[in-house]
Amino acid sequence: MAGTLNITAATVDPALLDLPWHIPLGTWPSENIATLPKGISRHLVRFANMSGYVVAIKETTDEMAKGEYEMLRVLQRLEIPCVEPVAVITNRLDEDGKPLMSVLVTRHLKFSLPYRALFSQTLRPDTATRLADALAVLLVRLHIIGFFWGDVSLSNTLFRRDAGAFAAYLVDAETGKLYNGGLSNGQRENDLEIARVNIAGELMDLAAGGHVDEDLDPVETSERIVAQYRMLWRELTGSEQFATSERWRISERVNRLNALGFDIEELAIRTVESGAQVHIQPKVVDAGHHSRRLLRLTGLDAQENQARRLLNDLDSYTARYNKQDLDEEQVAHEWLARVFEPVVRAIPRDLRGKLEPAEIFHQLLEHRWYMSQQQSRDIPLAEAVTAYVNDILRHRRDEATVIGSPPTGALPAVTDTIPVTGQIPVTADEEEDWRTKV
Amino acid sequence: MASVTFDKATRLYPGSTKPAVDSIDLQVADGEFLVLVGPSGCGKSTSLRMLAGLEEVNDGNIFIGDRNVTDVPPKDRDIAMVFQNYALYPHMTVAENMGFALKIAGVNKDERAERVLEAAKLLDLEPYLSRKPKALSGGQRQRVAMGRAIVRQPQVFLMDEPLSNLDAKLRVQTRTQIASLQRRLGVTTVYVTHDQTEALTMGDRIAVLKDGVLQQVGSPRDLYEKPQNVFVAGFIGSPAMNLFSSDMADGGVKFGSSVVNLDRKFLQAAHGSKITVGVRPEDVIVSTTPGDGLEIEVDLVEELGADGYLYGHATTQGGERTDIVARVDGRLHPHAGEKVYLLPQPGHLHAFDAETGVRLNDAAAIG
Numbered sequence: 113m114a115g116t117l118n119i120t121a122a123t124v125d126p127a128l129l130d131l132p133w134h135i136p137l138g139t140w141p142s143e144n145i146a147t148l149p150k151g152i153s154r155h156l157v158r159f160a161n162m163s164g165y166v167v168a169i170k171e172t173t174d175e176m177a178k179g180e181y182e183m184l185r186v187l188q189r190l191e192i193p194c195v196e197p198v199a200v201i202t203n204r205l206d207e208d209g210k211p212l213m214s215v216l217v218t219r220h221l222k223f224s225l226p227y228r229a230l231f232s233q234t235l236r237p238d239t240a241t242r243l244a245d246a247l248a249v250l251l252v253r254l255h256i257i258g259f260f261w262g263d264v265s266l267s268n269t270l271f272r273r274d275a276g277a278f279a280a281y282l283v284d285a286e287t288g289k290l291y292n293g294g295l296s297n298g299q300r301e302n303d304l305e306i307a308r309v310n311i312a313g314e315l316m317d318l319a320a321g322g323h324v325d326e327d328l329d330p331v332e333t334s335e336r337i338v339a340q341y342r343m344l345w346r347e348l349t350g351s352e353q354f355a356t357s358e359r360w361r362i363s364e365r366v367n368r369l370n371a372l373g374f375d376i377e378e379l380a381i382r383t384v385e386s387g388a389q390v391h392i393q394p395k396v397v398d399a400g401h402h403s404r405r406l407l408r409l410t411g412l413d414a415q416e417n418q419a420r421r422l423l424n425d426l427d428s429y430t431a432r433y434n435k436q437d438l439d440e441e442q443v444a445h446e447w448l449a450r451v452f453e454p455v456v457r458a459i460p461r462d463l464r465g466k467l468e469p470a471e472i473f474h475q476l477l478e479h480r481w482y483m484s485q486q487q488s489r490d491i492p493l494a495e496a497v498t499a500y501v502n503d504i505l506r507h508r509r510d511e512a513t514v515i516g517s518p519p520t521g522a523l524p525a526v527t528d529t530i531p532v533t534g535q536i537p538v539t540a541d542e543e544e545d546w547r548t549k550v
Numbered sequence: 551m552a553s554v555t556f557d558k559a560t561r562l563y564p565g566s567t568k569p570a571v572d573s574i575d576l577q578v579a580d581g582e583f584l585v586l587v588g589p590s591g592c593g594k595s596t597s598l599r600m601l602a603g604l605e606e607v608n609d610g611n612i613f614i615g616d617r618n619v620t621d622v623p624p625k626d627r628d629i630a631m632v633f634q635n636y637a638l639y640p641h642m643t644v645a646e647n648m649g650f651a652l653k654i655a656g657v658n659k660d661e662r663a664e665r666v667l668e669a670a671k672l673l674d675l676e677p678y679l680s681r682k683p684k685a686l687s688g689g690q691r692q693r694v695a696m697g698r699a700i701v702r703q704p705q706v707f708l709m710d711e712p713l714s715n716l717d718a719k720l721r722v723q724t725r726t727q728i729a730s731l732q733r734r735l736g737v738t739t740v741y742v743t744h745d746q747t748e749a750l751t752m753g754d755r756i757a758v759l760k761d762g763v764l765q766q767v768g769s770p771r772d773l774y775e776k777p778q779n780v781f782v783a784g785f786i787g788s789p790a791m792n793l794f795s796s797d798m799a800d801g802g803v804k805f806g807s808s809v810v811n812l813d814r815k816f817l818q819a820a821h822g823s824k825i826t827v828g829v830r831p832e833d834v835i836v837s838t839t840p841g842d843g844l845e846i847e848v849d850l851v852e853e854l855g856a857d858g859y860l861y862g863h864a865t866t867q868g869g870e871r872t873d874i875v876a877r878v879d880g881r882l883h884p885h886a887g888e889k890v891y892l893l894p895q896p897g898h899l900h901a902f903d904a905e906t907g908v909r910l911n912d913a914a915a916i917g
Contacts, residue, residue: 175714260604267637293564298603302624312654313639321641331654 120181121199121217127163128217133204136212137171159220166220167198174202176286177216183285184218190257191400193250194282195221195270221281222512223468224270227314228323230278235318237328241336244311246271246280248340249373251307252348253399254282258294261303262287265310273467273511274415275474304341308334347372351393356383362392369394373416375401409444412452414470421474425451451493458497463505465512476500552615552705554578554601554738560609561596561762570596572762573610578755581736583729585753587743589785593762595710598742602708603627614705630704632712638683638691645670645679648697655702662701669700672734692724696731707732707739713748725752746786750774758782780907783828783900789859791828794872795904803827803901805893806844812901812911821905828900831859831875835893838884843893846874848884856880862890 117133132140137156146159146166157170170177177200184197196219204212227235227243247269254261261268261282268284282288291299315330324330347368354361366376377396384391402419406412414422429447430436455476456469467475480496491499554577561571571593578584586594599605601612603624611620619627638647649666657665670676673693683691699707712728713721729752732739743749749756750770758765758773758781766778777783783791798817802809803825810827817825837843846862860876860883876892884890901910 265637296604296606298605298624299599302602302604305625309651309654313650316646316650316653317639317641320639320643320646323641334654 116203116205117201118203119199119201120178122185124199125163128199128201131160131162131169133201133215134206134212136206137169137215165222168195168218168220170216170218171213172216172286174214177202177214180216180284180286183288183290186290187259187282187285191398192253192257192259192282193279194285195219218283221270221272223471224272224281225511226270227266228318230271231323234322235315235324235328237325237333240315240324240328240333242277243271243280244333244337245340246274246278247307247311248337248344249399250280250282251303251337251341252344254288255295255300255303255345256348256397258291260289260291260295260299261285262289262306263310264303264307266314267310272415273471275417275421275471276478277417279415279417300345304338307337307341311337344372348374348394348397351391353384353389353391356388356390359390362390365392365394369397370401373401373420374399375404409441410448410452412448412470414468418468418470418474421477422452422470425473425477455493455497458494459501459505463501465510466505466508467511472505475504479504552617552738553580553582553613554584554706554740555613556597556601556610557613558610559597559600559607559612561593561600561605562608569608569762571600574759574764576757576764576767578738578740581738583732583739583741583752583754585741585743585749585756586759587746587749587756587785588759588765590744591761592759594742594744594759596762597759598708598710598740601706601740602629602631628705629708630699630702630706631708631710632696632699638694640683643680643682644675644686644694644697647683647694648675648701651698652701665701665703666697669697672700672731673697692727700735705738707737709739709741711743712741713743721748728752747788750786756786758785760785776909776912777828777900778909780826780828780902783902783909787830789831789875791830791900792834792872792874792876793826793828793902794864794866795824795868795870796827796866798823798825803899806891807841808843808893810894810899812899816901816910819910820901820903824904825910826902826904826907827894828902829892829894829898832877833895833898834876835895836860836876836878836884837891837893838888839891840889842891844874844891846876846890846892848886848888848890850886851878851883853880853883858883860884860890864892 119128121128131144135141137158140158140160144160146161155170155172157168159166159168172180181197181200184194187194188196198217198219200214200216202214204214206212230243231239243266247264247266250269251261251264263284263286268282270281270283271278272281312330312334315324315328315333318324319328319330352361352365362379362381366379369376375398376394377398378394380393380395382391383389400416402423403414403416406414406419406422409426410422412419412422426444426447429451430438430443435443435446452473455473459469459472466472476496479500480491480493483491483496483499556574556576558573558575559571560569560573562569574593574597576584586597588594596605600607603619603622607620611618613619614627614629639650642650645663645666648669649662652662652665666679667676670679673696675690675693675697678686678690683694686694709728713724725748741752750773753770755767755769756773757767760781766773766782768776773782773786777786777791780793784793796803796805798804798820799809801814802811802817804810805827812825835843844864844866846860846864848860848862850861852859852861858878858880860874860878862874862876864872864874866872874892878884899911902908903910
């Protein structure tokens with residue numbers, strides 16, 4: 113029956129053909145299934161191992177699978193952090209020739225975690241706040257390119273550690289739509305309201321399951337995203353006007369945006385009131401100020417806050433060794449060879465799946481600072497690395513792809529109002545909590 | 551609950567010269583189920599989003615009840631978009647799943663419980679309120695999610711192609727559920743679909759749009775029996791109405807060598823010497839006697855049990871080929887390659903101005 117299968121993909125990985133497409137996803141044999149934590153989903157979503165990496169497979173309708181695949185490709189081209197679409201598979205038939213649902217295959221993001229995997233026992237208020245902040249950044253970036261999400265939630269987002277904060281990735285583009293002329297205020301407000309209600313709901317659900325800290329107020333946390341979003345939106349898109357003599361305010365605005373992690377690609381400046389006043393408005397802004405700078409200087413690809421952290425260390429390296437007069441690229445190269453790479457190499461091979469290198473470096477710096485505070489002395493890098501590896505890193509779980517033992521039956525997936533097939537996937541309520549397995 | 555009014559509402563997208571929604575005037579009565587239907591790009595979803603506050607209204611106004619909501623943010627409009635993005639939370643009970651949005655909105659505990667109970671009664675969920683979603687059947691879970699919208703007691707429900715992702719069987723089932731629930735609740739509902747069958751089976755009234763312009767508003771029967779123009783005639787009904795151009799004759803229009811009567815005043819009102827005539831596949835008389843109407847060459851007959859559909863083609867006076875569909879007896883019917891002759895059943899001819907596409911005769915029944 114595989115002969116009728118129809119695969120749409122930019123580059124077809126032959127390993128795709130080895131997966132048992134003639135079997136409904138819900139009953140795939142366990143050898144094909146990878147156990148990963150995930151959010152609450154309307155469709156049946158399962159993870160599968162495929163030639164060295166993990167893919168997420170979602171059963172849905174033809175139209176939706178194709179629509180979402182295209183949408184994710186567009187978002188990728190626009191450099192929006194989102195999961196990587198791998199393929200759409202349609203015309204699936206079971207062994208009796210009966211049609212099966214189409215699937216969308218996306219590549220699991222390495223080191224990315226669903227919000228439910230970001231805490232071990234209970235979710236603390238500060239973690240929840242950082243999740244809301246990360247989601248606010250993502251939402252602003254989506255709105256700037258004219259993307260209406262329609263289903264903003266923690267469940268539809270993956271998070272990567274980012275030097276003490278989180279970077280959010282869009283996972284579910286099913287309800288989203290790109291508007292070429294940009295979004296209306298109503299559309300933005302609607303997404304924000306959806307975000308607020310969904311986040312509160314998700315946190316209340318965790319609370320009902322006893323998974324949040326007593327101090328965490330779901331409603332308050334959900335309001336945080338609204339406040340953060342508005343602040344960012346204002347900074348990124350708002351116009352300001354000031355006297356011509358206060359032109360320093362232009363560079364101040366640029367600096368503020370840089371500090372928030374954005375670059376201004378285009379700034380509209382015009383003088384008004386016959387030259388007495390200047391009116392400025394950012395026209396094109398681009399996220400990733402620090403990660404772009406880090407990439408340019410060192411070739412390292414890191415999250416925004418990790419990049420900020422690494423750049424700070426680079427700056428202090430420059431200052432400590434009096435290299436301010438040297439070419440920035442040259443110093444960066446030196447720092448990479450003398451500081452960053454030795455640390456990465458010092459991590460035992462079996463511990464490298466714990467965290468991304470840039471995150472390890474960030475945590476190492478944190479740990480060194482902590483040791484210095486405790487012992488009231490400067491801690492040499494080598495000593496800090498040893499202590500960090502033995503005291504901290506070794507005791508973490510692997511986050512490259514968080515894998516536990518295979519579950520029985522369908523993975524946790526919660527239903528929509530309307531099930532896509534007659535059979536609704538089972539929710540994960542009283543089933544064993546996957547967190548106990550990782 | 552409230553009525554909804556589009557008062558010359560217009561949406562012009564930036565950079566576009568043609569409005570996506572062009573000066574729409576539409577009234578939805580309190581408690582009514584109105585369906586916006588039309589082909590893709592006709593402006594139906596844009597109209598709904600204007601009502602929801604997601605699209606700017608460039609000209610005209612929108613009212614919910616007596617309140618002008620044209621510039622009111624979406625969340626303050628007292629509307630609910632139904633069936634979008636509902637996930638049920640596994641750790642919360644059915645009651646909590648239904649009521650949590652009220653908690654966020656700051657509604658007090660007693661009122662929450664009361665509203666949840668009320669909705670649960672409507673949805674036959676009362677016995678399950680303290681259970682978790684996992685313990686429910688698929689249909690019950692659907693109703694819990696509906697309950698989430700209902701407890702908010704919005705003035706208006708908005709639904710944008712809520713069934714588009716379902717397989718055919720479930721679509722039919724769910725469409726019946728939605729329609730009957732809406733009638734029980736009596737909440738004004740505006741429903742968008744591209745599927746005319748959905749529109750005909752669900753709506754109290756249907757508004758047909760094309761290119762941002764409202765073509766006709768009426769009951770399913772109105773639209774079916776008296777489409778106001780060629781577009782509505784061709785869009786509503788499945789299989790579609792046969793529409794072709796026909797020469798005027800003295801006191802009627804030509805069907806082959808036959809003349810089908812049409813009141814002179816309608817003929818006089820028409821521009822030009824031709825009329826666009828329409829006959830629904832179910833309103834034809836198919837004869838095997840040569841000369842009894844328009845000659846059709848049979849291409850195929852699809853048997854569907856008691857009935858069948860005859861697919862054929864005619865060559866009209868100008869030498870143009872016109873495809874024709876006719877409902878025939880499922881057992882006794884002509885076969886491919888044969889010639890048959892077609893006339894409308896008395897009183898079932900639709901006549902349209904060939905130039906403007908506007909309906910000429912009062913109603914098909916008068917013919």
